[in-house]
Amino acid sequence: MGNRLEELEKTAFQKLAELGFTTPTQIQAKAIPVILRRRDCLLVAPTGSGKTEAALVPIFTLLSQEEKGVGVRLLYITPLRALNRDIFKRLIRYAEHFGLTAAVRHGDTPASARAKISQRPPDVLITTPETLAILLVTKKMKRALATLEWVVVDELHELLGSERGAHLSLSLERLINYASSSVVRVGLSATVGNLVEAASFLVGAGRKCAVLVDKSERGFAVRCEYIEGGLLPLARRVAELAKEVMCKGGNVLVFTNTRDEAEYLVSALRAEAPELEPYVHHGSLSRESREEAELKLKSGEAGIVVATSSLELGLDIGSVNLVIQVGSPRQATKLIQRVGRSRHRIGEAAQGVILTDRLDDEAESLALLERVNRRSLEESRIHHKALDVLAHHLAGLALEHGKLEVEGAIKMINKAYPFRDIGVEEVDGCLRLLNSHGIIWYDGLVFRSRGLRTLQYYYDNISTIPDVVQFDVVDVSTNKRVGRLDQLFVGEYGEEGNSF
Structure with missing residues (x-):
């Protein structure tokens, strides 16, 4: 058994090097031997540490050496459809490298693609918590999932304190209840305050789970600036900072706390500094508009994108030179997650600026910076008994x-x-x-x-996300759908002739 594991480890690290990680990161070095032993585990590491590869490479190594059957062997669950698309591109490349097949299934998947997945199940299926609940009552997919060996839950920290997390926890127990073999669970998470409870959430009550933490200290070069005069002077300061970075060929990602703030800031930037050509990214925009903004960051060209939490999670947006947070981020964990999107390379310190136009926001931001420096992070409260x-x-x-x-x-x-x-x-x-x-x-x-x-x-009732009636926004000159507006906003501002 020892020789067998040694050979598997050697193969896994060789494959990791072939994928570009010639020197394993700390989380990869810790996780690969544990996962090869088929142990339930939670991988906790910052953005850009290679934790996706830390999970997938050992799993793919094991799957590639098994006799191929008919059915899904790995279920990869992500909280956002956008992450599905992003992970799929990477995962398909990795799967092909190991001679495996992969597919994505969520609410936007066309009927023809769904039928293909049911008829010829892939080795690896990427999905969301809501779609998993649908698969559990679909006869063909239940048969396809009976061969399941592995479940990977990405961005676990995003699910811990919500009803979506409670929803997923029951779906996983139902799924594992009829799988033909013992299913190993692997969770991927950013740093959270209550690791033991997060691990229990992943594997279920009474089960053991190895918690593997990347303890390498990533530098955070973050400062806070108070800007007097409201959002317009604040937008001018954003433009100044962006120009400093963009003149050197870099790019900037700006986070706001609401969609309204994101839209207002982009409008102000277009008026004050049109040469910046800012993009906006949030959940009410069309998929095409969001992907256009993502492509701007991925391309590596100089540019600026203003976003809400829609770009906070692990989308592959390449390397951002500077992150600007407008207003207090409200949580130390959120500050780490957002600023961590900058210098998204192993070993580089994250670069960020918090801009506030209110004194209470400034005080809160300074307190959060102190918490980040002390690594004193908020605990996610599990949503019990929903x-x-x-x-x-x-x-x-x-x-x-x-x-x-x-x-x-x-x-x-x-x-x-x-x-x-x-x-x-x-x-x-x-x-x-x-x-x-x-x-x-x-x-x-x-x-x-x-x-x-x-x-x-x-x-x-498949979704625990509250339903909001939305209206399409269409550019009459091109007949192109540019986004969606909530019913409340349309009711308040949607009179003919209004500008917003």
């Missing part, structure tokens, strides 16, 4: 099994860390509520599906 999520998954279990005893359902539910303390009374209450609305049948001991009624409820 009963609406529980009700949704009870309906899912009814669809999966046809009928199920309450006792068996509770045993499975308690394996999910956010639901480890859920008792009979709470499950019984959810089932009685579902029964009273005609969603399932329930007699106090057994619950079962009502067919179409259950399916409709399940699909209508």
